[in-house]
Amino acid sequence: MSKGKDRAAMARQVVAGQKAAERRRAVTLWTSVAVVLVLFVAGLIGYTALSGQDEGKLVTPSAAVDDGTAFAVGSGPVNVDVYEDFMCPACGTFEEATGPALKQLAGEGRITLRFHPVAILDRFSKGTEYSTRAAAASAAAGQAGKFTEFHDALYANRPEENTTGLTDAKMIELAASVGLTDATFVDAVNEGTYKPWAVQATEKFSAKGYSGTPTIVVNGEQITNPTTEAVIEAVKKVAG
Missing domain, CATH: 3.40.30.10 (Glutaredoxin)
Incomplete structure (x- = not known):
């Protein structure tokens, strides 16, 4: 009876360990996904900001002629x-x-x-x-x-x-x-x-x-x- 209880306890520990490992893998996976998403969004925002900045900085005088150059x-x-x-x-x-x-x-x-x-x-x-x-x-x-x-x-x-x-x-x-x-x-x-x-x-x-x-x-x-x-x-x- 004691041996049976020991085996059951060991099985529960194994299952608990597997579940804990799965949780760690899930956390790691979603953490990685989140990091990638954050970097992607940050990069997108940065690119958009820079693009917008460049476009915003180019001011052509309305008084200029010949394709705005003279x-x-x-x-x-x-x-x-x-x-x-x-x-x-x-x-x-x-x-x-x-x-x-x-x-x-x-x-x-x-x-x-x-x-x-x-x-x-x-x-x-x-x-x-x-x-x-x-x-x-x-x-x-x-x-x-x-x-x-x-x-x-x-x-x-x-x-x-x-x-x-x-x-x-x-x-x-x-x-x-x-x-x-x-x-x-x-x-x-x-x-x-x-x-x-x-x-x-x-x-x-x-x-x-x-x-x-x-x-x-x-x-x-x-x-x-x-x-x-x-x-x-x-x-x-x-x-x-």
């Missing part, structure tokens, strides 16, 4: 596109030599002058990404209706390559000197609102096969030697 002066029948980097020495030379003539043509209603700020020289601003920041600030100025004034102020104060470029505070100061003191503009510069736009505009520039600045295009035809005479001659040729 700011226009005038409304003449001939398009003259100027792709420029605000740190580019050659762009500064082109602006000084040819800018006034192009603006005059735009003012006379003979051309639509379209400025495309791009950022291909960030590597020459000692990590400050001046080209991108300046292009972004010019977009904020364009949105505020002061693109040309701010554009000219940036060139009048163009920093040399291999310097840190102008600070955001200095660009805001230059904007104020041409009558641009709007708080929305100031916030856009300080917060880098249009920096993703500058990156995208530069990507679109590269996608067209362009690589250097200034790049001057008259009604779709790139001017290989963009002197004042060459650009004006190309405009006359298109106008007929």
Whole structure:
């Protein structure tokens, strides 16, 4: 009788052990499933947040033309596109030599002058990404209706390559000197609102096969030697 009781007790222990083992396996399984689900959901939330952030950060100025990449002066029948980097020495030379003539043509209603700020020289601003920041600030100025004034102020104060470029505070100061003191503009510069736009505009520039600045295009035809005479001659040729 005693032996029978012992065997029954042992059997109960075995069954209890098996049940306990099954419970541990179930707990482990569901714990693993829960961990996987948590990681999956966290990853999904993170991806969605990042995607949403990227989309949210890309703000295209409503004042921009030509697929949101340029700011226009005038409304003449001939398009003259100027792709420029605000740190580019050659762009500064082109602006000084040819800018006034192009603006005059735009003012006379003979051309639509379209400025495309791009950022291909960030590597020459000692990590400050001046080209991108300046292009972004010019977009904020364009949105505020002061693109040309701010554009000219940036060139009048163009920093040399291999310097840190102008600070955001200095660009805001230059904007104020041409009558641009709007708080929305100031916030856009300080917060880098249009920096993703500058990156995208530069990507679109590269996608067209362009690589250097200034790049001057008259009604779709790139001017290989963009002197004042060459650009004006190309405009006359298109106008007929």
